[in-house]
Amino acid sequence: MRADAKKNYEHILAVASVVVTQHGADASMRDIARRAGVGLGTLYRHFPTREALLDTLLRAGFDELTAKACELETASSPDDALVSWLHDVVTFTGNYQGVVAAMIAAIEDTDSALHASCVTLRTAGARLLTRTQAAGLARSDMNGDDLFSLAAALAWLGDQPSSAPRAERLFRIIASAIITNRPSNLSLPADFQMNQNP
Template sequence: MRADARKNRDHLLAVAGTAITEQGVDVSLRDIARRADVGLATLLRHFPTREALLDALLRTSFDELTAHAAELETSSSPEDALVSWLRNCVAWTTEYRGVTILMAAAIEDTQSALHASCVTLRAAGARLLTRAQADGAARTDIDGTDLFALVAALAWLGDQPSLAPRADHLFDVVASAILTSAGSSDAAGEPPSGL
């Protein structure tokens, strides 16, 4: 890719990231193009679909979360690794409002531009879950698909203004339900005031 084309593409991704953070994944592509001071055709030349734009925007984060899971497999106890990864994954998904809906759909749609990234991310979490289950630290009646669904549910809570103040507490409740012991420092927490 030519240097000027790369610069335009990077600029579009930066503008799209800001727009999606502010308005969610349903932000108009026309609005992104307008904010980037380019025509819609230019945006579509670089990213022919919304999913292609999202895949390019989110790829680095997907890769970082997957790499983080691999690091945790060797650097932390199975229980702490699972909870740490789950917490990081939920925090990331709340950064881009509405992305979990697209991720859940992309898992089932092999034609989706997000499919490979989502499958890889789910597999990374599943490995941490399996490791915790083998160690007796996590319940055995859930799998990677369930864990991915819990990420989506917890991220949805963070997206709801009336529930966002309770999101950390509810994360701790869910983490405690996944674990067979409530001894993890990440899994136990005080309920928010007003409960």
């Protein structure tokens, strides 16, 4: 990709990130093109579908979350690693209003542009959960699919105006239900703050 084309592509992505954050996963492609100062045809040349655009926006974040899971596997106690990673997943996905439904659908749809990224994210969480279970610190009757669904549910709740003020409390309840032999007021990362969309 030529330098000017790469700059244009990165500009479109930056604008798309803002628009999707503001208007959710169903943000208008026409609005994104207009705000980026490009023609709709140019936008579609880079991203033939809205799903392809979402995949590009989410993939970098998912890759970071997957890399973090790998680091946490050796750098933290199993239970702390799992709670920290779950917090980061919920916060990241909550930043893009409406993306949770697309993620859940993509897990089952192998033709979805989001499928590979979502499967990779789910697998990273499953490894952390399995490690925590092996240490006897997480309930044994759940798997990576359950963990992914709970993360999606918590992110969705953060999107709901009536639930957003209780998002941190709800996270603590779910995390305490996953982690065994820890008090219900388990410690969370110092920078913990659930996304609260207005």
